Amino acid sequence: MSENLRVVIYGVGPIGSLIVKLLSSRKGVELVGGVDVDPSKVGEDLGVVAGLGRGLGVKVVHDSASWNFLRSVKPDIVIISTGTYLDRIYPQIVRAVSAGANVISTSETLAYPWYRYPELSLMIDELAKKNKVRVIGTGVNPGFVFDALPAFLTSVSAEVRRIHVVRSLDASKRRYSFQKKYGLSLTPEEFEFKLRTGEISAHVGYAESIMLLGCILGVSIDRVEEGQEPIIAEEHLETQYFKISPGRVSGIHGWGVGYVNGAEFIRLDLLASVGREDYDEVLVEGNPTMRWRCETGVPGDIATASMVVNIIPRVLQAPPGLITMKDVMTPSAFLGDYRWFVGRT
DSSP: OOSSEEEEEEOOSHHHHHHHHHHTTSTTEEEEEEEESOTTTTTSBHHHHTTOSSOOSOBEEEGGGHHHHHHHHOOSEEEEOSOSOHHHHHHHHHHHHHTTOEEEEOOGGGSSTTTTOHHHHHHHHHHHHHTTOEEEEOSSTTTTTTTHHHHHHGGGOSEEEEEEEEEEEEGGGSOHHHHHHTTTTOOHHHHHHHHHHTSOOOOOOHHHHHHHHHHHHTOOOOEEEEEEEEEEOSSOEEOSSOEEOTTSEEEEEEEEEEEETTEEEEEEEEEEETTOOOEEEEEEEEESOEEEEETTOOOHHHHHHHHHHHTHHHHHHSOSEEOOGGGTSOOOOOOSOGGGGTTOO
């Protein structure tokens, strides 16, 4: 590697811009460019596009020119924050890895990609190992609240019988794109249709968090259930972007459940609606039984950007290939078979 860590930001939206701001003040980091599809950003200085209030002396190029660009600037890290679904960002990952760069992405389905995309996961793993780099998906959720955090809390557990995580969010405090994808102001019928057709997504990643948490704990998850339903306003509500009449959608209740030996082992509940209290809570039932609660809630955007930035050194120390938070995080309870480790040290 060069004296400074060379980083490209792939996707200069709200999260990508936050990551630029954080990295611009970190020692030993050199931002060498950005990639986006927005014509208004292409050709402009990355610092200006990200809202730094100053230029960084490097440009944003169009996605169509990314392959030649990545080969020419030779980044150590490419941070991809362009989409949720792995099949849609797969070409971007391939270009970055083929150029010899490690990849950190905020794609929710990349947090545990074997669940929805086993074939793509295998191909990414093989390509990353061939190029001696690492690929990981992380953020605030998946990546922390629903998986890495409860796993860490089990580090002092002699026995874990069940884990229940609740994330409660005031949707009115979130940016426009968040409120839109959660269906605010839609009728219940519109919400169901748009969720079914993929026009809105609300939260994605319940299953990924369950599978990741189970993997960290050494537990085999039998099956996963996940779903989302609208929360309906009972009075007039208003956000910066939407006016919500009674009977229309003010948020969602989403959930994921992971079963072990036919019994519920992991339950995740997300409650995000206008005016709701912000908090995160983790209940670990076992020996001992513990309840952890963050009264302010973990902020979404800055937490995601911070996770991406803070995890860079640990990713670089991990073995090449497609990895998860299991490969870079701090200790947790281990409920699997210790014989697996015999002869591996």
